[in-house]
Amino acid sequence: MAMTDEELFLASMGDVVPLAKSNIVTLSKAQHDPSIAQLQRRLAAEQELEFDPNYLSTEFVDLLDPHDQLSYKKSGVQDGVFKNLRLGKYQVDATLDLLGRPFREARSALFEFIQDCHKRNIRVILLRHGKGLNSKPFPAILKSYCNKWLREMPEILAFHSALSCHGGSGASYVLLKKSDEKKAENRELHAKR
Template sequence: MAMTDEELFLASMGDVTPLAKTNQIELAQIKRSPTIAQLEKRRAAQQEIDFDANFLSTEYVDLVDPHDLLAYKKSGVQEGVYKNLRLGKYQIDATLDLHGKTFHQARSALFEFVLDCQQRNIRVLLVRHGIGLKSKPFPAILKSYINKWLQEMPQVLAFHSALNCHGGSAATYVLLKKSDEKKLENRELHAKR
């Protein structure tokens, strides 16, 4: 008579004794270094944390001459307002000095400065960037990027090179939009009753 599978199993296991509870085997955890895929996931997660909200361009820029005047006005800005800015008739509420800063430091500083000033309801700024006669690889590279960056920022209504008493073509007056809080305050103040 042929044996069933269960009978065969029991016959072959007849001389095996179960382990006692005191004979438990502890498995040591083996510490392994992370795989390339894990390292890549960590790097991607860190990049999300370090995300730079600064949208100012680092691409090609039209170079300006070191002695050129910078001038820009968005449509809708009144000529009288722009003229007063150009002639330095507004009180300068905040100043940013970019002398000696690297390209990336200047980009970051300008971006944060403009955002901070608008949040604090500061409207007129002076940005000191220098004329860049000795800048490398081209003269006035930082001044050229300041010209481009200020035009890229939606908070900026207008800007113009400063008067000689404030730095001349090595500095720029900047006029910012009113903050939402100031706009509401102005509407309430001038509301027709």
């Protein structure tokens, strides 16, 4: 007579001995949860995927001497306007002080400040970036990056190192474009009739 499946199974398992209790490992719920390091890596990866509207470059910059004067003018800016900016003849409507701020914080603060000033129709600002005499690992790192960042921003028409009474080569006057709203207002005001 042929053996049933159950009888075959029992016959083949006849010499099997159960495991001792000390050899049995049970996994607790805590072992399935991600570790703190895994959670931090996951959070960092998610933050990388978020869109950052701040387009200011963090890559290589030509280092300046701490005493160098900053000077930049986009084409189309009248020489007289730039001369008045350079000589500090325009009223400074807002000031941003970046002295002592960490690099990332300074980058973020500058970007947000310029965007906000442009929206509020502020035309001339004073940017205090410092000379960077004691900055590490190289002198004038923040000043060098401010020189680069201001050139990258479409809202900026011109900038120049400030007069000594406003910080000298440790600060800069910055001229911003008019907002679209202010341009329309100007056109209406000066329209030929």
